[in-house]
Amino acid sequence: MASLTHRTAGLVQRRTEAIRTAAAEKERESGAEEDELRRAEEEDDDKGDSKETRLTLMEEVLLLGLKDREGYTSFWNDCISSGLRGCMLVELALRGRLQLEACGVRRKSLLSRKVICKSDAPTGDVLLDEALKHIKDTQPLETVQSWIELLSGETWNPLKLHYQLRNVRERLAKNLVEKGVLTTEKQNFLLFDMTTHPLTNSSIKQRLVKKVQDSVLEKWVNDPHRMDKRVLALILLAHSSDVLENAFAPLQDEQYDLGMKRVHALLELEPEKESAKPSANELMWAVVAAFTK
Numbered sequence: 662m663a664s665l666t667h668r669t670a671g672l673v674q675r676r677t678e679a680i681r682t683a684a685a686e687k688e689r690e691s692g693a694e695e696d697e698l699r700r701a702e703e704e705d706d707d708k709g710d711s712k713e714t715r716l717t718l719m720e721e722v723l724l725l726g727l728k729d730r731e732g733y734t735s736f737w738n739d740c741i742s743s744g745l746r747g748c749m750l751v752e753l754a755l756r757g758r759l760q761l762e763a764c765g766v767r768r769k770s771l772l773s774r775k776v777i778c779k780s781d782a783p784t785g786d787v788l789l790d791e792a793l794k795h796i797k798d799t800q801p802l803e804t805v806q807s808w809i810e811l812l813s814g815e816t817w818n819p820l821k822l823h824y825q826l827r828n829v830r831e832r833l834a835k836n837l838v839e840k841g842v843l844t845t846e847k848q849n850f851l852l853f854d855m856t857t858h859p860l861t862n863s864s865i866k867q868r869l870v871k872k873v874q875d876s877v878l879e880k881w882v883n884d885p886h887r888m889d890k891r892v893l894a895l896i897l898l899a900h901s902s903d904v905l906e907n908a909f910a911p912l913q914d915e916q917y918d919l920g921m922k923r924v925h926a927l928l929e930l931e932p933e934k935e936s937a938k939p940s941a942n943e944l945m946w947a948v949v950a951a952f953t954k
Contacts, residue, residue: 717786723830723833723837726738734904772950874920
């Protein structure tokens with residue numbers, strides 16, 4: 662009887678130790694994930710000349726679309742609104758806040774997989790944090806395509822209109838004013854006055870344009886997975902927002918043709934295949950698929 666009690670006690674002790682070990686491993690994994698996220702953000706913070714001139718994907722796309730002297734985007738551009746919402750999703754994914762749900766045994770397509778909140782840690786950007794809160798608090802989960810439409814306000818469901826992020830271009834322009842890239846003016850257009858944001862720091866925009874140009878010319882690697890993820894996302898999202906042409910306009914004809922040829926090579930990639938490759942950001946390719954479907 663004493664032997665049975667001893668064996669039972671030993672079994673309970675081993676189970677307790679196993680549970681503690683599993684809990685410790687889970688805590689270490691969680692800590693490692695947080696450290697990785699923090700390192701990624703620190704590395705991102707180190708890019709650029711200073712904190713004031715680091716731009717988000719949304720700000721870069723808007724800056725490419727703004728007319729330098731006039732300070733507003735083309736009135737004929739009806740793509741930039743949804744393009745900027747796509748930028749938000751990709752920015753949050755690159756910062757480790759969002760990801761796609763697991764594809765499961767029966768592999769789902771990118772556009773049928775739901776967006777899930779991986780981390781709700783604040784990003785320091787009001788627009789990003791607002792979008793992140795919507796995604797975190799929403800049940801049932803939504804797809805990438807749905808979130809682009811909801812954040813843009815392009816939904817027929819009146820119960821979901823509160824998801825719309827309003828005055829996005831104006832708010833992004835104000836961010837760029839605070840970073841010393843743009844200024845604020847009032848212009849009269851006969852029937853109405855409009856707030857505009859002309860360029861004041863041309864060196865920052867020139868650096869942005871050169872980055873885009875070099876990525877498909879001087880620094881072309883002929884493999885999207887060897888490209889910097891942010892630069893690749895910038896090219897694809899700038900095209901979806903119909904502002905990429907502005908970055909190539911200053912080029913000579915030969916360089917322009919070569920650059921556009923390589924951009925088209927990127928646009929012809931199949932998001933489903935690219936997202937399945939090692940180290941690919943699935944959510945970024947899902948956004949690309951949403952714009953190219």
